[in-house]
Amino acid sequence: MTRSTMHSTLKVALLVAAAAALALAASQVRGSRQLAELTVEDIENQLAALDPVTRSAVVARLTSDAVKAARAT
Secondary structure, eight states: OOHHHHHHHHHHHHHHHHHHHHHHHHHHHHHHHHHHHHHHHHHHHHHHHSOHHHHHHHHHHHHHHHHHHHHHO
């Protein structure tokens, strides 16, 4: 095998490896996004199932915690 052929083969192998890595990363992002969407849906369903007074208290607490976390960063 000539040096030029080896160089071309190495380039192709690296491109294939990079494409595979990108495909895997995209798949993991899709999976994480789907999990996040399901989690949000579950939380929204749980909040909707609460009586109005309890729901208001939970939302107020979550808002308060979010404000504290935002200020801490």
